[in-house]
Amino acid sequence: xxxxxxxxxxxTLLEMxxxxxxxxxxxxxxxxxxxxxxxxxxxxxxxxxxxxxxxAQHFNAKRTNTTQSVxxxxxxTTYTAGGSNRTLPSGVRFSTGGTVNFYPxxxxxxxxxxxxxPTTQSFTLSNNNHSRTxxxxxxxGKVIVK
Numbered sequence: 560x561x562x563x564x565x566x567x568x569x570x571t572l573l574e575m576x577x578x579x580x581x582x583x584x585x586x587x588x589x590x591x592x593x594x595x596x597x598x599x600x601x602x603x604x605x606x607x608x609x610x611x612x613x614x615a616q617h618f619n620a621k622r623t624n625t626t627q628s629v630x631x632x633x634x635x636t637t638y639t640a641g642g643s644n645r646t647l648p649s650g651v652r653f654s655t656g657g658t659v660n661f662y663p664x665x666x667x668x669x670x671x672x673x674x675x676x677p678t679t680q681s682f683t684l685s686n687n688n689h690s691r692t693x694x695x696x697x698x699x700g701k702v703i704v705k
Contacts, residue, residue, distance in 0.1 A: 598650070598686050598687045598688075598689050599689050601648045601649065601650055601651050601686050602651055602684055602685065602686045602689045602690060602691050603691060604648050605647045605648050605651040605684045605686075605691070606684050606691035606692075606693050606704050607704060608645070608647070608648075609638070609645075609647070609682065609684065609693050610693050610702045610704045612629060612638075612640040612641075612645060613629055613640075613659065613693065613695060613700075613702045614702050615640070615641070616628070616629050616640055616641050616659075616661050617661045617666045617700045617702070618666065619641060619661075619666075620661035620662060620663050620665075620666040621663065621664065621665060621666040623663075624663040624664060625663060626660055626661065626662050626663065626670075627641050627660070627661045627666075628640075628641070628658055628659065628660050628661075629641075629658065629659045630658045631653050631655070631656045631657055631658070631682055632653070632656045633653055633654065633655055633656035634652055634653065634654070634656075635652060635653055635656070636651065636652045636653075638653065647684065650686045650687070651684055651685070651686045652684070652685065652686070653682060653683065653684055654683040654684070654685050654690065655681065655682055655683050656682075657680055657682065659680055659695050659700075661700055665699075666700055667698050667699055667700055668695065668697075668698050668699075668700050669698045679694060679695070679696050679697065680694070680695045681693070681694040681695075682694075691704060691705065692704075692705045693705075
């Protein structure tokens with residue numbers, strides 16, 4: 560007489576479908592979070608790049624003993640720093656525009672004739688409901704990223 564053995568190893572089709580359903584829900588939640596994270600990081604990278612360029616022009620005004628400018632046009636994805644055009648990361652643009660001048664010999668925002676640019680100038684960079692503000696504070700030209 561033969562004994563009939565049943566197979567107990569493996570997964571049923573129903574179990575596999577349940578696992579795929581759970582994984583697809585988790586993937587959908589993760590993709591949404593990843594997209595938000597990526598947009599935040601693009602804006603952060605753009606703000607840090609812009610702040611570095613402002614600081615470089617501040618330093619160049621002292622080093623070269625010449626006036627250095629950073630020019631921003633509102634709603635643009637590019638800006639001019641020290642005569643060269645710079646591009647922001649994909650999808651990021653300036654919400655506000657303006658010009659910051661750094662004057663020799665100390666790289667301040669006050670010209671030798673005594674006239675000063677506004678004491679505080681802010682630039683907002685944004686991308687899909689995320690934004691960062693880069694501010695040039697006071698006559699000494701300190702740069703702050705918020």
